[in-house]
Amino acid sequence: MNLRLLLAAALACTLAACASDPFDAARKKDTAEAYQQFLREHPNEPGDEAARERLAQLRFKEARQAHTALAYKRFLEDFPASEHADDAEKLLEGLRFGAAEQANTISAYEEFLREQPDGAHATQARTALEALCWTAAQKAPDAASMKAFLARFPGSSHKAEATRVFDDRAFAEAKTEGNAGVLGYLDHASDGAHREEARALLYGQQAEAVAAGGDLAEAYQLAARVHGPARAALLDRLAHQELIEVAANLDPTSLAALAQRQPQVAAQALALAREMKRDPKLPTLRAQLPHLDPAAFGRPADELVHALEAPDPRDRWEAAEELGELGAMAAYDKLLDVAADSAFEEVRVRAFLALQKLAARTGQQAMAVHARERLEKLRKMASGPRMFLKIALVEELAGMKNPARADYRKCLRGDGEDQLALRRLLELEPPGFERAVFARRLATTLEQLSKDHARDGGDPPLLAARWYCGALHDATAAQGALDALPPQVVANAPEDIPSFRERARTVLAEIKARFDDAEDSARVEKPGFTGCEQDGVRARMQEGVSARLVAVSAIAAAGSKLSRYPLQRAALRDPSPEVRAAAAKALGNEAVPVAQKGR
Numbered sequence: 001m002n003l004r005l006l007l008a009a010a011l012a013c014t015l016a017a018c019a020s021d022p023f024d025a026a027r028k029k030d031t032a033e034a035y036q037q038f039l040r041e042h043p044n045e046p047g048d049e050a051a052r053e054r055l056a057q058l059r060f061k062e063a064r065q066a067h068t069a070l071a072y073k074r075f076l077e078d079f080p081a082s083e084h085a086d087d088a089e090k091l092l093e094g095l096r097f098g099a100a101e102q103a104n105t106i107s108a109y110e111e112f113l114r115e116q117p118d119g120a121h122a123t124q125a126r127t128a129l130e131a132l133c134w135t136a137a138q139k140a141p142d143a144a145s146m147k148a149f150l151a152r153f154p155g156s157s158h159k160a161e162a163t164r165v166f167d168d169r170a171f172a173e174a175k176t177e178g179n180a181g182v183l184g185y186l187d188h189a190s191d192g193a194h195r196e197e198a199r200a201l202l203y204g205q206q207a208e209a210v211a212a213g214g215d216l217a218e219a220y221q222l223a224a225r226v227h228g229p230a231r232a233a234l235l236d237r238l239a240h241q242e243l244i245e246v247a248a249n250l251d252p253t254s255l256a257a258l259a260q261r262q263p264q265v266a267a268q269a270l271a272l273a274r275e276m277k278r279d280p281k282l283p284t285l286r287a288q289l290p291h292l293d294p295a296a297f298g299r300p301a302d303e304l305v306h307a308l309e310a311p312d313p314r315d316r317w318e319a320a321e322e323l324g325e326l327g328a329m330a331a332y333d334k335l336l337d338v339a340a341d342s343a344f345e346e347v348r349v350r351a352f353l354a355l356q357k358l359a360a361r362t363g364q365q366a367m368a369v370h371a372r373e374r375l376e377k378l379r380k381m382a383s384g385p386r387m388f389l390k391i392a393l394v395e396e397l398a399g400m401k402n403p404a405r406a407d408y409r410k411c412l413r414g415d416g417e418d419q420l421a422l423r424r425l426l427e428l429e430p431p432g433f434e435r436a437v438f439a440r441r442l443a444t445t446l447e448q449l450s451k452d453h454a455r456d457g458g459d460p461p462l463l464a465a466r467w468y469c470g471a472l473h474d475a476t477a478a479q480g481a482l483d484a485l486p487p488q489v490v491a492n493a494p495e496d497i498p499s500f501r502e503r504a505r506t507v508l509a510e511i512k513a514r515f516d517d518a519e520d521s522a523r524v525e526k527p528g529f530t531g532c533e534q535d536g537v538r539a540r541m542q543e544g545v546s547a548r549l550v551a552v553s554a555i556a557a558a559g560s561k562l563s564r565y566p567l568q569r570a571a572l573r574d575p576s577p578e579v580r581a582a583a584a585k586a587l588g589n590e591a592v593p594v595a596q597k598g599r
Contacts (some may be wrong), residue, residue: 002374023051031549032056053083060084068095084485090120097121106132134158167192174198179205179368180399200226202369206235209366211241212577213329213571239264243272247565250286252276281560291551292566294326294575297544301328306339308351313466314530316342317350320535325541327361327575332370337422345470346532348420352393359397361575371398385411391420401428417445419474426481432489436500439481443504446475450511461521461527468515469532475508545576552579556586 026038037052038215056079063071075088080087086124091149093116100112109129116122130153132292137149146166149156156162173196174181181204186195203225212218216238223234239262246254255273259266262341276282290296299322320338323331332355339351357369371394378391392407405428422442429435450471458464482501490497515532523529531537552570555563564587571583 014418022043023048023504026051027054032227039275047467055374056082060088062089062090067419073369087446093119093121097125099129099276100125104128104132106136116307128158133266135163138165141169143173157250167194171198175201179209179366181374183368190439195249197226197229197230200228200230202372204230206366207234208241209363209369211238211245212417213362213366216242235266243269244565244568247562248569250289250562250566251274259582276562279560281552281558284558285555285560285562285566288551288554291547292555292570293361294544294548297541297547298322298326301326301330304328305331305334310335313342313344313347314469314532316344317347320347320351320354321537322541324357325537325544327358329358329362332358333374335391336390338502339393340386344418344466345474347468347470349423349470349473352420355393355397357575360577361573361580364399367398368400371395371400374554385421387493389421392424396428398425404428412441417441419445419449419470423474423477426477431484431486433493433496436482436485436489436493436497439478440503440511442474442478443500443507446471446478446511447507450507450514454514461525463517464518464524465515465529468511468518470510472515472532475504475511479504545578548574548579549582552582581588 021451022038022042026034038048040576042048049148059079060082063075079085083127095111097119104300106129109125109132112125113122113129116125133149134156137145140146141447143166146162146169150159150162150166167189171185171192172187174185177184179202180197182205185192185198185204189198192198203222207219207222207226210222219238219241220235223231223238226234239276242262243255243258243265246258253275255269255276259269259273260268275518277303288439295301299307304319304323304326308314308316310319316338323335335355337359339348339355342348344353345497362370374394375391376393378387381387388407388410391402392411395401395407396404405425407427408421408425411418419442420439420521422445425438426435426442429438442445450468453459453464453467459467467570482497482504487496510560519531523531548570552567555566567583567587571580571587574580574583
């Protein structure tokens with residue numbers, strides 16, 4: 001075959017190959033489907049890059065024609081590196097922003113910014129979002145809404161106004177929550193515009209609480225710290241409280257003296273003095289007043305405070321109990337020290353129980369006021385478990401249960417577990433597994449302490465008996481807490497709870513045996529020894545309660561308008577809840593003192 005024929009054959013073969021080239025076939029059709037088919041059936045062959053590029057061009061053209069967010073989104077998912085990706089991203093953002101503008105809602109702009117946080121319209125969207133949030137915060141009545149706005153837009157042009165509105169709302173809400181709310185405002189609003197007003201309100205509330213407790217001299221000292229119009233209104237209320245206090249003594253002469261020094265109540269005091277002189281029941285009523293005095297049924301408070309340091313721990317815990325029964329608020333700080341620092345658990349527990357009685361008599365609002373100054377001082381000194389225990393005790397007595405739980409837990413760190421903190425946690429923790437853990441910890445702590453006290457011959461019999469008295473009550477409380485767990489808690493910890501209970505029972509049995517031995521030894525060593533369970537206070541105090549209940553009935557039955565004055569004092573300040581309830585029932589709707597009505 002000559003050369004010309006060979007060249008012709010080669011050319012024919014080349015033309016035939018070209019005619020069967022898949023890419024050329026796709027290119028001739030020039031459709032998205034053709035290029036997709038080529039790429040699917042002939043991956044990694046010559047022409048694939050050109051096919052992808054042309055496919056992207058065609059798909060972008062289709063997306064432009066559809067001009068929907070979905071079309072652009074699908075294009076970007078399929079061709080993220082295409083030369084048209086930037087254009088598609090801008091068009092998609094424009095559509096999304098347009099939709100957000102049309103909706104003009106907070107959620108629409110939030111959704112846009114989640115999807116396009118750095119887009120060309122992001123600043124515009126944030127400005128629109130801030131405007132809508134500002135409008136919403138202004139319309140909302142609560143402080144939390146404005147606080148949320150400030151947190152979300154710290155650089156807002158509305159910051160100054162938002163701060164002012166938040167402060168106004170926060171203070172308004174604080175006032176509706178009583179002492180605790182005002183205290184919270186002072187604690188958290190360091191730059192608040194209402195701080196002076198809050199302090200005045202707080203001093204006023206504290207003054208009224210102190211006056212209700214009978215200490216009018218301190219109440220007037222607190223009132224002197226209140227400035228402005230609030231002071232006159234407060235002094236007026238305190239004068240009415242003093243009128244009730246003086247009237248409760250049923251003494252016309254004292255009422256006349258009150259009229260001389262308190263012009264606000266002069267007319268009422270003189271009218272009441274005349275009424276007393278005319279009332280034939282006055283002698284009968286006055287004869288009951290000594291029986292209505294709690295102090296008539298116990299030792300003097302100063303003697304009891306001194307007894308808190310008596311050599312025999314039993315004398316100490318009985319003094320603490322009696323102070324609580326008598327409502328001796330003046331002993332609060334001393335009882336707090338004893339509860340935190342005594343080496344004898346029974347003394348500590350009785351001191352705390354006495355503090356609880358004082359708190360119940362004083363009222364939670366007043367206790368919250370009393371707590372603030374104490375907590376400020378204690379927190380400055382807080383450096384160890386004992387100080388945290390004092391803080392927790394004050395918090396619990398003021399009704400601040402959650403902070404108290406947190407601070408009681410701080411008393412469990414370090415070398416030892418504080419027994420009183422564990423006892424309080426048994427009361428404050430919900431009846432779940434955590435309470436079971438605290439009960440077990442109390443039992444194991446008692447077990448170790450019992451061994452320590454028995455080492456090297458142990459304590460002298462009297463002191464050993466007194467120490468084991470408290471340990472026995474703690475061990476009983478631990479077992480009681482475990483036995484009282486709800487069935488579901490037990491079911492959720494089938495391996496732990498039975499072992500906890502067994503450990504607590506073993507510890508209780510051991511401590512009971514050592515307690516019995518200690519008391520037997522003390523009886524031998526000290527003739528006339530009085531045991532742990534022999535109560536020298538409760539029966540005597542109950543006699544006083546019974547006598548005061550009789551006096552309340554007698555005063556109520558006298559049929560005199562003057563009866564309400566001694567009954568009001570009993571309803572407000574008697575340390576016994578039974579007497580307070582009986583006096584309040586006898587008063588009916590007059591149970592609230594005049595100074596506290598109309599607020």
